[in-house]
Amino acid sequence: MPLPSGIYNVxxxxxxxxxxxxxxxxxxxxxxxxxxxxxxxxxxxxxxTLITIxxxxxxxxxxxxxxGYCGQIxxxxxxxxxxxxxxxxxxxxxxxFSFWIAMPLAGLSAGLAGLVFGxxxxxxxxxxxxxxxxxxxxxxxxxxxxxxxxxxxxxxLDVPPPSLFGYLIETDYSYYYLAMPMAVITTYLVxxxxxxxxxxxxxxxxxxxxAAEGMGIALFYNKMLAFxxxxxxxxxxxxxxxxxxxxxxxxxxxxMDSIWYLAMLIVGGLGQTMGPIFGVIFMVVLxxxxxxxxxxxxxxxxxxxxxxxxxMSLVVLGxxxxxxxxxxxxxxxxxxxxxxxxxxxxxxPY
Amino acid sequence: MENNRKAVLELSxxxxxxxxxxxxxxxxxxxxxxxxxxxxxxxxxxxxxxxNCITGYYHPQEGDxxxxxxxxxxxxxxxxxxxxxxxTFQNVALFDGxxxxxxxxxxxxxxxxxxxxxxxxxxxxxxxxxISHRRVVEDIIDFLEIQSIRxxxxxxxxxxxxxxxxxxxxxxxxxKVLLLDEPMAGMNPEEKEDMARFIIDxxxxxxxxxxxxxxxxxxxxxxxxxxxxxxxxxxIADGPPQEIAVDPKVIRAYLGD
Ligand SMILES: Nc1ncnc2c1ncn2[C@@H]1O[C@H](COP(=O)(O)OP(=O)(O)OP(=O)(O)O)[C@@H](O)[C@H]1O
Ligand SMILES: [Mg+2]
Numbered sequence: 001m002p003l004p005s006g007i008y009n010v011x012x013x014x015x016x017x018x019x020x021x022x023x024x025x026x027x028x029x030x031x032x033x034x035x036x037x038x039x040x041x042x043x044x045x046x047x048x049t050l051i052t053i054x055x056x057x058x059x060x061x062x063x064x065x066x067x068g069y070c071g072q073i074x075x076x077x078x079x080x081x082x083x084x085x086x087x088x089x090x091x092x093x094x095x096x097f098s099f100w101i102a103m104p105l106a107g108l109s110a111g112l113a114g115l116v117f118g119x120x121x122x123x124x125x126x127x128x129x130x131x132x133x134x135x136x137x138x139x140x141x142x143x144x145x146x147x148x149x150x151x152x153x154x155x156x157l158d159v160p161p162p163s164l165f166g167y168l169i170e171t172d173y174s175y176y177y178l179a180m181p182m183a184v185i186t187t188y189l190v191x192x193x194x195x196x197x198x199x200x201x202x203x204x205x206x207x208x209x210x211a212a213e214g215m216g217i218a219l220f221y222n223k224m225l226a227f228x229x230x231x232x233x234x235x236x237x238x239x240x241x242x243x244x245x246x247x248x249x250x251x252x253x254x255x256m257d258s259i260w261y262l263a264m265l266i267v268g269g270l271g272q273t274m275g276p277i278f279g280v281i282f283m284v285v286l287x288x289x290x291x292x293x294x295x296x297x298x299x300x301x302x303x304x305x306x307x308x309x310x311x312m313s314l315v316v317l318g319x320x321x322x323x324x325x326x327x328x329x330x331x332x333x334x335x336x337x338x339x340x341x342x343x344x345x346x347x348x349p350y
Numbered sequence: 351m352e353n354n355r356k357a358v359l360e361l362s363x364x365x366x367x368x369x370x371x372x373x374x375x376x377x378x379x380x381x382x383x384x385x386x387x388x389x390x391x392x393x394x395x396x397x398x399x400x401x402n403c404i405t406g407y408y409h410p411q412e413g414d415x416x417x418x419x420x421x422x423x424x425x426x427x428x429x430x431x432x433x434x435x436x437x438t439f440q441n442v443a444l445f446d447g448x449x450x451x452x453x454x455x456x457x458x459x460x461x462x463x464x465x466x467x468x469x470x471x472x473x474x475x476x477x478x479x480x481i482s483h484r485r486v487v488e489d490i491i492d493f494l495e496i497q498s499i500r501x502x503x504x505x506x507x508x509x510x511x512x513x514x515x516x517x518x519x520x521x522x523x524x525x526k527v528l529l530l531d532e533p534m535a536g537m538n539p540e541e542k543e544d545m546a547r548f549i550i551d552x553x554x555x556x557x558x559x560x561x562x563x564x565x566x567x568x569x570x571x572x573x574x575x576x577x578x579x580x581x582x583x584x585x586i587a588d589g590p591p592q593e594i595a596v597d598p599k600v601i602r603a604y605l606g607d
Binding site: 189190192193195196197198199200201203204206207208210211212213214215216217218219225229271 | 405407426427428431432436437439443444445446447448452455456457458459460462463464465466469470471472476480519523
């Protein structure tokens with residue numbers, strides 16, 4: 001990575017650090033402080049959007065490990081989010097667990113579900129694996145629907161809000177301070193996984209599985225690890241989201257949601273830590289814009305009907321994915337790197 | 351002299367067929383400790399197939415392969431790599447999305463034994479571990495004189511440099527046996543010379559045995575201790591370069607009947 005003139009990496013440790021100049025630290029701290037201060041001036045609906053973004057970022061980070069880094073396409077990611085959401089709800093409702101114990105258990109059970117459905121990845125790759133993971137979407141939802149005594153079946157299931165030191169975290173205001181730090185921590189963990197041995201093994205498998213094997217990288221173990229980790233974060237996301245909504249329904253975890261997760265990742269940039277963050281923000285903001293403008297348009301042009309919003313969001317989703325695949329295949333995160341490099345080197349690019 | 355040296359690899363009676371096609375027929379030869387063995391033969395003779403059998407990508411229907419006296423015929427590819435078998439590929443098989451540095455660090459997998467938990471936290475020991483491996487990799491980069499492409503994505507590099515990175519990746523595994531499949535194919539004379547020098551240096555500096563598959567006869571005669579000649583999937587000659595050069599069977603195989 002090019003550095004500004006006058007700054008050299010003296011040790012390998014410095015060269016490997018994420019933050020290399022005091023300036024980076026200032027930016028990071030300023031950004032985190034800004035995140036912490038947002039609730040002081042944001043409206044409830046803005047906080048709601050930010051919490052949604054935080055939850056999706058956690059899930060898409062998981063998908064990024066699995067699909068972006070390890071190259072194993074998953075079309076059933078929202079089903080693993082569902083496993084996390086329902087596990088968390090069931091542990092709290094039926095066994096009286098606290099959210100703080102139920103959340104890691106949710107991650108764990110989604111991770112284990114990931115192992116079950118990751119099995120075929122030893123045999124099939126690419127397009128065929130995508131179809132196999134589609135099976136996960138249907139099978140998991142089928143199981144949830146047919147266990148109504150635990151999950152409520154097709155009816156909604158209530159989820160208690162988390163509490164901390166006897167204080168209920170149930171407003172948008174307080175929940176922001178749960179969801180956002182979770183997203184930040186997940187980002188940090190995923191960044192570290194991606195830049196150490198496990199992440200390199202994943203990328204090696206993605207780029208050339210035969211050569212990876214020849215380097216001593218066990219394909220099956222590492223693919224399963226990718227499925228476990230990817231689905232673990234999906235489960236955590238599901239748990240955090242479920243306890244925010246305080247009610248979950250099978251409708252929240254459809255194939256369409258899985259496709260949205262993939263779209264977010266493609267738009268943000270596969271295999272880059274910032275990818276999920278950019279992708280989720282972009283897509284959530286876009287979706288909100290459509291949902292706000294669509295009713296206005298359908299009121300102005302009544303022939304379009306009231307379903308216009310939903311239909312339009314699908315059309316726009318399709319167009320956006322097409323646009324990014326053609327014009328920005330490496331996603332927003334890559335564009336961001338280019339802009340950052342320009343700024344860092346400004347005004348002397350050598 | 352060869353008889354009192356210890357064999358690192360022993361191939362015995364390997365037979366490999368694809369459907370009706372016999373790629374290898376009763377191939378037997380040994381690689382001795384600290385030996386640079388060349389495997390030569392006309393196109394389609396089965397040289398790559400032999401390497402693929404040794405490294406575990408191909409599964410011969412008959413025969414056995416001993417490594418340090420132990421049969422490895424049933425071990426999967428990654429386990430054989432962990433035992434100390436490293437290779438390069440005839441059609442360069444790099445991790446195209448990664449930089450030179452990352453490609454070579456990725457090959458430290460065996461020594462690194464990555465752990466997702468400590469990796470995710472990236473504290474103390476994990477950081478030290480990363481740095482110590484980074485140091486090994488930088489030495490390899492210096493040795494191969496590829497400092498200038500250290501942080502370049504390998505997918506865009508010219509062919510000659512990609513071959514060099516691939517050698518670096520194999521060296522990063524600290525192998526006991528290095529299997530090189532036409533490391534100099536498609537290079538210009540200057541690049542060839544560099545590559546030959548690297549191979550000789552590696553061979554002399556490290557506790558290593560090398561199997562070199564190569565078409566350039568002059569070079570092979572020059573640098574190898576012993577030569578195995580394959581033709582139509584069979585070993586037709588096995589001996590020191592001077593003998594091979596005058597072996598009538600070898601001359602016939604190369605010139606055609
Ligand atoms: N995976 C495969 N499937 C079918 N046939 C194969 C396969 N691999 C090799 N062969 C056949 O086995 C024979 C030996 O091939 P191999 O690649 O080992 O030759 P080679 O000596 O390396 O040739 P070259 O000098 O062209 O690299 C050839 O006839 C080839 O077509
Ligand atoms: Mg070959």
